[in-house]
Amino acid sequence: MMMTTLEKPFAGRTRPRPSKTGKTVPQQKQETSQLTVWLIAVRDQRDRAAFGALFDYLAPRLKGFVMRNGTGAAQAEEIVQDVMLTVWRKASMFDPHRAQASAWIYQIARNRQIDIIRKENRPVPDELTLNPDTEPDASQILAFDQEAEQLRAAIDQLHPDQKEMIEKAYIGDLSHQEISAQTGLPLGTVKSRIRLGLNRLRNELKGLR
Incomplete structure (x- = not known):
């Protein structure tokens, strides 16, 4: 267009x-x-x-x-x-x-x-x-953008295995079962990596409202 x-x-x-x-x-x-x-x-x-x-x-x-x-x-x-x-x-x-x-x-x-x-x-x-x-309003949009940047920076600091699972689950919108099927990893491993990744993100983002 x-x-x-x-x-x-x-x-x-x-x-x-x-x-x-x-x-x-x-x-x-x-x-x-x-x-x-x-x-x-x-x-x-x-x-x-x-x-x-x-x-x-x-x-x-x-x-x-x-x-x-x-x-x-x-x-x-x-x-x-x-x-x-x-x-x-x-x-x-x-x-x-x-x-x-x-x-x-x-x-x-x-x-x-x-x-x-x-x-x-x-x-x-x-x-x-x-x-x-x-x-x-503009302040809400700016706040969202800043939060998204902080979240992306925190995800980039994760262990590569955890980062991959977090991105597939929360950015790629895949279920745990879909991630397991896509990667060939056991469902328990997928859940464990996501849990560990989320725990680390919580610690990194404690100041984020």
Whole structure:
């Protein structure tokens, strides 16, 4: 998909922009307004460039939101792809008078994640039942990114055998049985390496909330 200058609409914009009334408009509000412009362009004109810009801006934020609620990286990628495909298909249902573009899209992501969690017979995190009127703010996204970096650094310090099992289980979303079948290792060995790896990670990440 060819992108236009819509790809990086906020690059270099570090200060609020004056509005026509002379008052400054917070950057978050500017971004929310731009998301609405893009989504309306997708809704009314099936604008692929606008959709590409919408995707580029929201995809990493949606992935962070989904992973923060207990979903692995691989499955989070699939959910984001599914959510954005739904946005393209159902853009005609978006009404800016009833919801902000970000809230509308995040609600689709919430619903999709809840559906998956219920199919897997897992408890739905409280965060997914909260008021969806606002999207995670910049500080939440930054905190997630920092936590992910700390976790990756800690995983890299594990013994190679433990690191491999942890990555397969928690990044590759494989069950213990699937890891055993894939590696040829006894199920008990897989569980033992994962347990030892997790114990070490807990010690390394004691300061991580």
